[in-house]
Amino acid sequence: MLWETTTGTPEETRALGRLFGELAVAGMVVLLNGELGAGKTCFAQGVASGLAVSTASPVTSPSYTLLNIHYGRLPLYHFDLYRLSQVDDLADLGYDEFAEGDGLTLVEWADRMTEELPASIAVSIETLASQQRKFCFDARDDRGRELLAQIVRRWLPTVKPT
Numbered sequence: 170m171l172w173e174t175t176t177g178t179p180e181e182t183r184a185l186g187r188l189f190g191e192l193a194v195a196g197m198v199v200l201l202n203g204e205l206g207a208g209k210t211c212f213a214q215g216v217a218s219g220l221a222v223s224t225a226s227p228v229t230s231p232s233y234t235l236l237n238i239h240y241g242r243l244p245l246y247h248f249d250l251y252r253l254s255q256v257d258d259l260a261d262l263g264y265d266e267f268a269e270g271d272g273l274t275l276v277e278w279a280d281r282m283t284e285e286l287p288a289s290i291a292v293s294i295e296t297l298a299s300q301q302r303k304f305c306f307d308a309r310d311d312r313g314r315e316l317l318a319q320i321v322r323r324w325l326p327t328v329k330p331t
């Protein structure tokens with residue numbers, strides 16, 4: 170199942186992430202792809218807010234840390250694979266235990282892995298203009314499809330692209 174939408178501001182991207190975080194269930198893996206500055210971290214910040222992660226634990230682009238954990242309604246395992254290219258290196262981080270655990274695993278730069286990671290949803294973000302971003306959601310399992318269907322029903326874009 171595929172669904173596309175656009176956002177016109179970082180706040181709108183955070184709102185989309187927040188809705189995602191509110192609806193997410195334990196054990197999901199979400200892959201985030203898009204070029205530098207596309208808005209992966211911005212979306213992840215919204216997800217954290219939807220999971221009720223405290224603002225005292227802000228989500229940032231972890232430039233050297235490959236994993237940051239934030240605690241909310243569910244733990245949020247926020248990976249950034251920009252500096253990794255091997256699935257083996259990811260395994261060294263204990264990735265599988267997080268991905269198969271009871272949190273929500275969000276993986277920025279997931280497509281740097283040579284092998285495709287199993288996931289409930291893959292989100293790719295494309296920069297259309299300075300503030301316009303196109304989001305493509307690809308639900309890959311039953312939980313992902315259920316979540317995406319709920320997002321489609323509930324998402325009300327605040328800014329309509331012209």
Ligand SMILES: Nc1ncnc2c1ncn2[C@@H]1O[C@H](COP(=O)(O)OP(=O)(O)OP(=O)(O)O)[C@@H](O)[C@H]1O
Nearest residue numbers: 176177178179182205206207208209210211230300
């Ligand atoms: N509609 C939008 N959605 C998200 N970010 C936007 C939007 N419009 C402008 N921006 C800006 O784009 C940048 C997105 O940065 P962000 O750190 O989220 O990107 P990223 O994809 O995580 O990049 P990196 O690969 O470097 O981690 C921010 O400076 C944000 O203010």
Ligand SMILES: [Mg+2]
Nearest residue numbers: 209210230277
């Ligand atoms: Mg980032």
